[in-house]
Amino acid sequence: MEAQESTDVWFRSHQSLEELAAAVGARVDIIDGENYWEWVIADLADIQIDITRTHTAPPEETDTRIFPYRYDLSSFPPHVLRQLVAGLQRIGIDPIYVGKWVYRQGNDFDYVVHERITASTPPPRS
Structure with a gap:
């Protein structure tokens, strides 16, 4: 994975x-x-993450976003x-995007893709 500062992982x-x-x-x-978003806050490694998506569409038709819950990261x-x-690759998520969501207004974001990870991408080294 690239060394760019990635704040978001997203997929369907x-x-x-x-x-x-x-x-x-x-x-x-x-x-x-x-009314628009649903989310879980979870502990992973040494940080908390936010896993979120809209519940106004079926889950497989909207992006699920994971980002650090702490705003100082x-x-x-x-x-x-x-x-x-x-973990996402193990359960067959494909493709996975790594990058940043940039807030526009309301519930709208621009997506900045640093990397698109597919099933053919070698698994990351731990």
Whole structure:
């Protein structure tokens, strides 16, 4: 994976947010939602992550986003990013995007892709 400062991992999946947290080895602390978004806050390695997506569309038709829950982190620590990608690959998520979501307005974001990881991409080294 590239050394750029990546703050987001995103993909599409039919699995619940709790199932996705389990797949990457994270322990769920909070499950919540509101009129547009649903999310879980989970402990992974030495940070908390936020796994979120809109619940206004079927899960497999919208992006699920994972990002550091702490706003003072400028990017994912490399070992956390490797663990996330490896866990998602193990359950067949393809493709996986690594990069940044840049807020525009309302519920709109621009996606900045640093890397597109597919099934043919070798698994990250731990």
